Amino acid sequence: MATESPAGESSSRSKRTDAQRNRQTVLTAAAEVFITSGVDAPIRQIAAQAGVGMGTIYRHFPTRADLVTAVYRHQIEECAGAGPDLLASAGSPFDALRQWIDLFVDFLVTKHGLADALQSDSDRFAALHAYFLDRLLPVCAQLLDAAVEAGDIRPGTQPYELMRGIGNLCIGRDNDPRYDPRRLIALLLQGLQRPQAS
Template structure:
C-alpha cells in the first residue's frame, strides 16, 4: 500500500488523466496530465513509467467505479430503474474513452488482463441488477450480462463522422425497453 501522500498523487493523476483522455484522447501530452493533477512529470513517471500503465490505471479505476455503482444503485432504486441508471453510467464510460479501444487492442503488456478484470467485475455486478429486475417482473430473465455489456458498448459508439453523444443514450434506452418484452410477472 502506498504512503498517504503517494496515494493522493496517484489518485490525482488518475483523475486528471481520465479528464484529459475524455477531452483530448489518450495521446494527450503527459505534461498536461501532470499539470492538471498538480504534480510534476517526474511524479507521473514514478507512478506510471509508461503511458500504457497510466491508461491501464485509468481503465481499472473506471471499472471499479462502474462495478461499485451497480451495488449503490441496487440499494437505492427499484430494480429496473437501477438497471437503467447503471446502463446510462456504462454508456458514459464507453462514450468518454476517445481512442482507448484502439490503445487497449495494441498488444501492450499493461493491457493484457484488463478484459478479464472487466468481465470478472462488471459482469457479476450487472448480473445482480439483471436478476433483480427479472425477479421483479420488469424484464425477461436469462440475459447474459457480458452480452448486454457488449451491446451497450456497441450502441455507445457514435456513427462515423458524428460526435452526437445523445444518440447513445437513446439507443440504449431502446435496448432496455426491449428487455421488457416477455417479462414474467413478479412472483
C-alpha cells in the first residue's frame, strides 16, 4: 500500500525527467488550488491549473491523501520538529505543549478544509490521517509525558485522543467571529492542568 517513503517523495528520483517535472508542476498547482478551493477541490480543476491530464495526477498521486500529504509535507515535518525544540526552549513542559498545540492549530486553521478532511467520514483521506499520526503523535506524546512528569498536568490523557480532539475543534468554516477553536483549546488545557491548590 505504501511506497518506501511515507509520502512517496523519493519516487521522484530515477524517473524520466518529464515525469519529475510534471510531478512538481502538479504539486505547485495543487497548492494554489487548495488555497482557493480547499483540499476537496475537483481533480479536474487541479489538472487544468497544472495544464496536465487527470491521468498524470492519478499516476503520481494515486489517492487524494497522497497529493495532500505531499503538498503539506514540509509543514508537517516542521511541526513535528518543533516539538523537541519547544521542550528545550519553553519555560515549562506545559508551556511547550501549549505552544506546540498553537503551531498545530495554526497549521490546521490556515489550510482550508484540512481539519475536515482529517476526520472525514469517508476513508478517502485514510492515508493522510495515518501520516499525521505517524509524524505528530510521538511528538505530542513526548510533550504530554514531559508535562505529566513535571507535575504540570494530570496523568491519564491519551495523546491520540488529545490530538484528534484538537483537530476536531478546528473543523468548520473559517473566519467565524463567533467561533475560535483556540479559546476552547485553551479551556481544554486548563482542564488538563492539575488543580493548582491541590
